[in-house]
Amino acid sequence: MRWAWISLGVGCVAIGAVATLVPLIPTTPFLxxxxxxxxxxxxxFHTWLTTHPRLGPPIREWHEGRLVRRSAKWLATVSISLAFIFSVVIGLPLWVLGAQAAVLSAVVAYIWSRPEPEAVDVRALLATADAD
Structure with missing residues (x-):
């Protein structure tokens, strides 16, 4: 079973890495x-992933308090909106669009209900560094 978990992890990291380069594919859920x-x-592998300078911060923020950065919230909202617009453009039936709108609205509401990480006060950090 260990190899199945490792395979799943490696596959999700690979998809997450590709998603950092391809618009509209979410990265954080895969990570x-x-x-x-x-x-x-x-x-x-777990330590490598969670301490990685690029991939680790969203994972740590989610584990620390279900935190989601504002930029990620906006990106998710835009991606979800574009996906819905695409569904309208290709002419999906009205009942499908209604169901999709309900689900996607709930997802957006959940994402925006998550707290955001505290902004780092650079001046306070510099003052602390100068005091040392």
Whole structure:
């Protein structure tokens, strides 16, 4: 079972890495699944992923308090809106659009209900560094 978890984690990291380059594909959900899989299979991979300078921060923020950055909220909202617009353009039936609108609205509401990480006060950090 360990290899299945590792395979899932590696696959999700690969998709997440591609998603950082391709618009409209969410990165963080894949990284969260990868962290979950690595936590059950490989401490080394889990540590690598959660401490990675580019991939680690959203995972740590989610684990610390279900935090979502404002930029991620906006990106998700725009992506979800574009997906819905695409559904309208291709002419999906009205009942499908209604169901999709309800689900996507709930997703957007959930994302925006998550707290945001505290902004780092650079002046306070510099003052602390100068005092030392």
């Amino acid at each position: 969260l699944v990868a962290a979950f899989a690595f936590a059950r299979s490989s401490e080394r």
